[in-house]
Amino acid sequence: MNPGPDATTLNGKMEIKSDTDVVDIRSKVRDLCNRIGFSLPETTRVVTATSELARNIIEFAGTGEVRWKILENDSASAPQEETVGIELTFEDDGPGIEDLEWAMQDGTSTGNGLGKGLPGAKKLMDEMEVESGPGSGTRITLKKWSVGK
C-alpha cells in the first residue's frame, strides 16, 4: 500500500526568498512527513518548526535554502530500530547570529516574531544543531524521528 519514499524524493532542496516560499516549504515538508508515516501531531510539529526557521531566513538574511533528507531505518544515527526520520537544514548567507546563547532563550527576538523561532524549533524537534557567527551566515539542522506506521 505504502510504496515508501523512492530515491528521487529522499533528498531535495528549495530556495527561500519570499513568504510564498515559506508556504511552499511547509507544504513540501508536510508531504514528506506524511510519506514516511509520521503521525499528524508529529507532522504538525515538524511543519511548525519549518515555518519558524524559513521565516527567519526571510527576515534576517533575505534569501536562503532549505534542504531535506529522509533518514531511513539503517541510518547509523537512528535512536532505535524501525525508526524513520527527517533531517532539515536551513542555510543562509545572512548576518549570522551574534549571541547564540541569547538567541536560544525563550522570549528573545530581534525581528518580527515572538522570539519563539529558535527555541520553538528546538522544543518541537528531537535534535537541533546551529552553526553561525557574525558575518558567516547561519546553518541550522533539525532532526525528528518517528517509529512510523
Next chain:
Amino acid sequence: MTEEEVSIVKVRNVLLVTIPSSPSDRTIDNLQDSILTGMKNVNPEGVILDISLVNIVDSFFARTIEETSEMISLMGGRTVIAGMQPAVAVTAMELGLNFGNVETALNVEKALDVLSGPGTEESSDQGEEVR
C-alpha cells in the same frame, strides 16, 4: 476556497472570518486590515476567527491574531477563535504560543452563541458577503 483566500461574511451581528489552511504572512497581514475595515463598516458585536481549516499555527500567526484581537477590543468588539485542530492545539501548547485574552470556542456555532446568544435556525443559516 483556494489556499490563500480568506472569507469575511456577516452572520447575525458578527463578522465571521474563515482563514485558509496554510496562510502566508502577507495573507495574515491583509486579514488584519480587512477585519478592522469590516469592524468599521459593519459595526458587529465581535469577530469570529474560524481556524478549523488551519493546519499550521506558528509564532507569527499567534502574534498577529493576538494583536488583531486587541485592536478589535479597542474598537469595541470581542474576538472568538473557533475550531482549532487538535494537532495544532498540541503544537501551540508545546511552543508556548499565547493568544492573549482571546476567547475560544470548539466551533463556529458555539462561537456564535458566545457572541450573540443562541440563535434560531433561520437567522444562522446564511451569511451576507461584506467584502
